[in-house]
Amino acid sequence: xxxxxITDIHANRHALxxxxxxxxxxxxxxxxxLGDIVGYGGEPEICCSLVRRYADIxxxxxHDAAVARRMAYGYYxxxxxxxxxxxxxxxxxxxxxxxxxxPYQARHEDILFSHGMPPDPEEFEYLxxxxxxxxxxxxxxxxxxxxxxxxxxxxxxxxxxxxxxREILRTRFSLQPDRKYIxxxxxxxxxxxxxxxxxCGIYDTDEGAFRYVRLDYDVESAARSIIEAKLSPAFGRRLxxxx
Numbered sequence: 517x518x519x520x521x522i523t524d525i526h527a528n529r530h531a532l533x534x535x536x537x538x539x540x541x542x543x544x545x546x547x548x549x550l551g552d553i554v555g556y557g558g559e560p561e562i563c564c565s566l567v568r569r570y571a572d573i574x575x576x577x578x579h580d581a582a583v584a585r586r587m588a589y590g591y592y593x594x595x596x597x598x599x600x601x602x603x604x605x606x607x608x609x610x611x612x613x614x615x616x617x618x619p620y621q622a623r624h625e626d627i628l629f630s631h632g633m634p635p636d637p638e639e640f641e642y643l644x645x646x647x648x649x650x651x652x653x654x655x656x657x658x659x660x661x662x663x664x665x666x667x668x669x670x671x672x673x674x675x676x677x678x679x680x681x682r683e684i685l686r687t688r689f690s691l692q693p694d695r696k697y698i699x700x701x702x703x704x705x706x707x708x709x710x711x712x713x714x715x716c717g718i719y720d721t722d723e724g725a726f727r728y729v730r731l732d733y734d735v736e737s738a739a740r741s742i743i744e745a746k747l748s749p750a751f752g753r754r755l756x757x758x759x
Contacts (some may be wrong), residue, residue: 551577
């Protein structure tokens with residue numbers, strides 16, 4: 517089975533449509549969305565509808581939870597709060613209901629899908645660095661064979677066993693049978709690794725291999741949609757920089 521991994525779309529229709537076209541061309545069998553479909557961008561309604569149409573599994577992101585009023589977001593900066601408030605007004609009742617019912621985590625066979633790191637998905641903890649892997653190592657037996665997370669907007673991969681963890685510094689790699697993996701799948705709609713291209717992942721369970729896929733898309737139109745929605749222009753500028 518070939519699984520397409522998408523996450524952190526952030527209402528960027530242009531990036532999402534580009535990614536979905538490539539996943540179609542790659543003939544993936546299954547699509548998993550790791551959350552944050554809304555927030556920051558200009559087109560939340562169509563992004564929710566596209567994810568509902570294409571994804572076989574979708575889990576809740578923190579921006580999704582905020583829009584659906586499943587968490588407080590008063591501590592977000594003002595521009596981010598404004599985007600969430602606007603998105604709630606722009607979303608149909610059907611899509612709001614869908615967001616309100618998304619799970620924090622989902623499993624498919626020996627794979628766990630989550631927005632933030634386990635074991636507490638409701639805390640929406642970022643995965644940034646090797647030093648954070650202690651919780652996974654200490655609870656090695658309870659971990660899924662492969663865990664996919666979003667939230668950080670970074671391409672970060674780690675393998676681990678009961679003795680320790682290692683960061684994988686490659687954009688494609690084979691999975692070893694005696695180790696487990698946690699993979700942060702980047703961001704479709706708002707990359708933050710100084711690469712403006714949209715990012716998704718493909719995991720081939722038969723070959724035991726994963727790869728990141730980076731794609732050029734119409735950044736200018738995505739930025740224009742943010743301006744037209746009267747959101748902070750900074751959300752549009754950052755798309756060009758990948759930050």
